[in-house]
Amino acid sequence: MSLRHALLGLLAERPMSGWDLTRMFDVSLANVWSARHSQIYPELARLQEDGLIDLVEQGARGRRVYSATDAGRQAVLDWLRGPQPAHTLRDEGLLRGFFAWMLPAQEAATLFRRDAVSSRAKLAEYNELAAGHDWDASPATRVQRVMLESGIRTMTVLAEWAEWAAEQCLAMEDGDDGA
Amino acid sequence: MSLRHALLGLLAERPMSGWDLTRMFDVSLANVWSARHSQIYPELARLQEDGLIDLVEQGARGRRVYSATDAGRQAVLDWLRGPQPAHTLRDEGLLRGFFAWMLPAQEAATLFRRDAVSSRAKLAEYNELAAGHDWDASPATRVQRVMLESGIRTMTVLAEWAEWAAEQCLAMEDGDDGA
DNA sequence: TGACGCATGTAATCCGTTACATGATTAT
DNA sequence: ATAATCATGTAACGGATTACATGCGTCA
Numbered sequence: 101m102s103l104r105h106a107l108l109g110l111l112a113e114r115p116m117s118g119w120d121l122t123r124m125f126d127v128s129l130a131n132v133w134s135a136r137h138s139q140i141y142p143e144l145a146r147l148q149e150d151g152l153i154d155l156v157e158q159g160a161r162g163r164r165v166y167s168a169t170d171a172g173r174q175a176v177l178d179w180l181r182g183p184q185p186a187h188t189l190r191d192e193g194l195l196r197g198f199f200a201w202m203l204p205a206q207e208a209a210t211l212f213r214r215d216a217v218s219s220r221a222k223l224a225e226y227n228e229l230a231a232g233h234d235w236d237a238s239p240a241t242r243v244q245r246v247m248l249e250s251g252i253r254t255m256t257v258l259a260e261w262a263e264w265a266a267e268q269c270l271a272m273e274d275g276d277d278g279a
Numbered sequence: 280m281s282l283r284h285a286l287l288g289l290l291a292e293r294p295m296s297g298w299d300l301t302r303m304f305d306v307s308l309a310n311v312w313s314a315r316h317s318q319i320y321p322e323l324a325r326l327q328e329d330g331l332i333d334l335v336e337q338g339a340r341g342r343r344v345y346s347a348t349d350a351g352r353q354a355v356l357d358w359l360r361g362p363q364p365a366h367t368l369r370d371e372g373l374l375r376g377f378f379a380w381m382l383p384a385q386e387a388a389t390l391f392r393r394d395a396v397s398s399r400a401k402l403a404e405y406n407e408l409a410a411g412h413d414w415d416a417s418p419a420t421r422v423q424r425v426m427l428e429s430g431i432r433t434m435t436v437l438a439e440w441a442e443w444a445a446e447q448c449l450a451m452e453d454g455d456d457g458a
Numbered sequence: 459t460g461a462c463g464c465a466t467g468t469a470a471t472c473c474g475t476t477a478c479a480t481g482a483t484t485a486t
Numbered sequence: 487a488t489a490a491t492c493a494t495g496t497a498a499c500g501g502a503t504t505a506c507a508t509g510c511g512t513c514a
Contacts, residue, residue, distance in 0.1 A: 102371050102374060103473085103474090105374075105375075105378075106374055106377075109377065109378035109381070112378070112381060113380075117492095117493075117494095118493075118494065118495090119492065119493050119494080122493095128377075129374075129377065131368060132368055132369070132370050132373040132374050132377070133369055133370070133371075133373075133374045134367060134369070134474090135474080136474075136475065136476085137493090137494075137495085138474085138475075138476080138477090138495080138496080138497095139473080139474060139475085141494060141495060141496090142495085142496085145495095159493095160482070160483065160492085160493090161481080161482045161483060161492055161493050161494085162481080162482075162492095162493060162494060162495095163492080163493060163494090164493090164494080173381070176378055176381060177381060177382070179375070180375055180378060180379070180381065180382055180386075180390060181382075181386070184372065184393055184394075184397055185371035185372055185375070187370065187372055187397060187401065188313060188369075189310060189311055189368070189370070190311070190312055190313070190367075190369060191311050191312070191366065191368070192281050192312070192364035193363065193364055193366055194311040194312075194426065194429060195281060195284075195285055195308075195311050195312045196284075196358070196359055196364070197422065197425070197426050197429070198285075198288065198307075198308065198311070198422065198423065198426055199284075199288035199291070199355055199359060199422075200359070200422045200425075201292075201417075201418035201419045201421070201422045202288070202291060202352070202355060202356060202359065203356070203359055203360075207359075207360070208422075211359060214363055215363075218363055218366060219366075222366065238380075239380035239451070240380045242380070242447075242451060243376065243377065243378075243379045243380045243387075243448075244377065246376070246379075246444045246447050247373065247376050247377055249440060249443075249444070250373060250376070250437065250440045250441075250444070253436045253437075253439075253440050254433060254436060254437065254440075256436075257432045257433060257435075257436050258429065258432075258433065260432075261428060261429045261432050261433075262429075264428075265425045265428070265429070268421075268425050269422075272418070272421055280501095281501095282501080282502090296464095296465075296466095297465075297466065297467095298464065298465050298466080301465095313502090314502080315502075315503065315504085316465090316466075316467085317467080317468080317469095317502085317503075317504080317505090318501080318502060318503085320465095320466060320467060320468090321467085321468085324467095338465095339464085339465090339510070339511065340464055340465050340466085340509080340510045340511060341464095341465060341466060341467095341509080341510075342464080342465060342466090343465090343466080459514100460513105460514090461512105461513090461514090462511105462512085462513085462514100463510105463511090463512085463513100464509100464510080464511075464512095465508100465509085465510080465511100466507105466508085466509090466510105467506105467507080467508080468505100468506080468507075468508105469504100469505080469506070469507100470503105470504085470505080470506090471502100471503085471504080471505095472501105472502085472503075472504095473500105473501085473502080473503095474499100474500090474501080474502100475498105475499085475500080475501095476497100476498085476499080476500100477496100477497080477498080477499095478495105478496080478497070478498090479494105479495080479496075479497100480493100480494085480495080480496105481492105481493085481494090481495105482491105482492080482493075482494105483490100483491085483492070483493095484489100484490085484491080484492090485488105485489090485490080485491095486487100486488085486489085486490095
């Protein structure tokens with residue numbers, strides 16, 4: 101039910117349409133939780149049925165703008181105050197690393213170096229985001245900057261780690277030569 | 280199709296039963312990719328049908344031990360050499376952070392501090408794992424140690440970040456008092 | 459003999475992605 | 487005109503979790 105709470109949280113900040121919400125999941129939020137419009141629109145219908153959001157405006161091209169109701173806001177607060185969710189990671193890149201021993205050392209090193217490249221690319225993206233924004237505009241944007249920082253720090257260490265991992269592959273080969 | 284490749288990779292290292300594989304997904308591998316026995320057994324049947332694994336032993340209690348075939352090993356190598364998978368994170372804990380602005384500053388700080396506690400717990404778990412193991416036993420275990428290192432480094436920065444985030448919440452409140 | 463761990467499987471359900479489908483508005 | 491963007495929806499499929507269901511072997 102994370103999508104549900106994410107939508108409510110976004111609509112608690114300001115009224116938005118399904119289209120706007122989809123944009124949010126494409127840009128800032130995408131890095132911790134992704135969702136497509138095909139999942140968002142049906143969920144909005146359910147949230148409205150449950151009285152957690154209200155249709156507050158209808159615009160051009162059938163645009164439907166929603167806002168969180170008091171019950172909706174309360175639902176977010178309950179979620180935030182609830183039990184710590186289990187931190188379940190699913191990362192195919194890291195998964196592949198586990199099987200790097202099947203490759204010749206040079207190729208294994210290449211695999212990890214490619215990880216490093218992709219982590220640095222993410223990092224560059226985050227740094228650009230951090231630079232081109234007024235993060236002091238509101239409490240919501242200030243906390244967004246804090247969340248962005250977690251990405252910046254994580255990608256920094258992952259890039260360093262991947263370079264180190266590549267080195268380890270080569271070092272093992274050298275050390276192992278006679279074994 | 281990640282599960283498929285993960286199973287093949289594990290069975291390329293040594294023959295195992297569905298039960299053994301389930302244990303692997305519970306312990307070491309669980310931190311980057313999780314799978315339940317209900318997903319594993321049907322997938323093993325499909326892999327056997329596709330000639331990627333062989334049934335090599337039948338033991339007590341209906342135990343069925345499989346090993347990767349040459350074709351299976353090749354499939355893993357192709358996967359490892361293939362395109363970099365998109366790094367899609369899904370973390371409910373981080374997601375909640377985005378909505379911390381809805382809470383009073385004290386409570387927001389508590390939310391992040393709870394994140395710090397859970398990151399430190401994971402870190403402790405990883406450190407224990409790192410200490411109680413002979414990682415030099417084989418190429419496979421050596422690379423496992425390298426993967427574990429990524430978890431150790433990530434949890435270290437995430438714990439630090441979460442503490443910093445908690446401080447930011449309190450600092451903002453102080454600074455904002457008059458605004 | 460009873461509890462625990464080993465061992466395998468299926469069914470129902472949910473969540474998420476991809477693809478299909480349509481149409482209005484705006485800018486060039 | 488026509489292309490791009492805004493805008494909303496549904497359908498099919500696949501991947502993953504939870505629950506249901508069963509039974510053997512070992513140890514106390």
